[in-house]
Amino acid sequence: MKVAYVFATNMASTFKLATMILPQLEAGEHGAQVVGMMFFDDNLFCLRQGDPVGERLARLAREHGILLMVCDQCAVRRNLAEGSFEQCGKGQVTARGLVEGVVAGCFPQLYAALAGNPPDYVITL
Numbered sequence: 001m002k003v004a005y006v007f008a009t010n011m012a013s014t015f016k017l018a019t020m021i022l023p024q025l026e027a028g029e030h031g032a033q034v035v036g037m038m039f040f041d042d043n044l045f046c047l048r049q050g051d052p053v054g055e056r057l058a059r060l061a062r063e064h065g066i067l068l069m070v071c072d073q074c075a076v077r078r079n080l081a082e083g084s085f086e087q088c089g090k091g092q093v094t095a096r097g098l099v100e101g102v103v104a105g106c107f108p109q110l111y112a113a114l115a116g117n118p119p120d121y122v123i124t125l
Contacts, residue, residue, distance in 0.1 A: 004036040004067075004119040012125040013043040018053045025060050035117050036067035038110055044070045044080055047098045058099035067113050070095060072104040 005021070007013045017037075024030040037057075039047060047054040047070060061068050072093035075081035081104045083093030089106035105113070 001032045001121065002035045002117070002119045003032045003121045003123055004038070004114060005034065006038045006040070006122060006124040007043040008040045008124050010042070013039065013046040013053070016125045017043075017057075018046065022053065022056060022060075025064075026056065032121075034064070034066050035119050036069065036110070036114050037061075038069050038071070040071045040074050042078075044074055044078055044098075047102050048080070049097055049099055051099070054099040058101050061101050065117070068099075068102045069110055069113065070098065070102055070104050072106050072109075075104050 007017060021030065025034065047068065057068065060066060070080065072081060072083065073085060073088040075095060076083055076085060076088065076093060080095065080097050081093045082096050087093050089108060091105060091109050093104045095102045095104040
């Protein structure tokens, strides 16, 4: 089974990702193949360069081909992207100051990025 996670609720990356999902993925015990993760609001902060959770996740993403995407508008608001609000949703915003492999985008970019390896389930946390 293939899943994609959407981290949308307050502190989802702090609790659900950092203390449950990430350790399970590292141990090979998660039970599903993760094909993508989308981060909204303050959940982006775990992906800053040098953050231990983000660095661990970037390594796993690289090894297993997991998409790591941040909401472009959320990233622009937090000074973690190059671009403007007018460019959001058009694929013109680029991530800045985040761990290797993270891309910025909105739903059109998320759908396009997952089209080649679509999840069976999308789980919003």
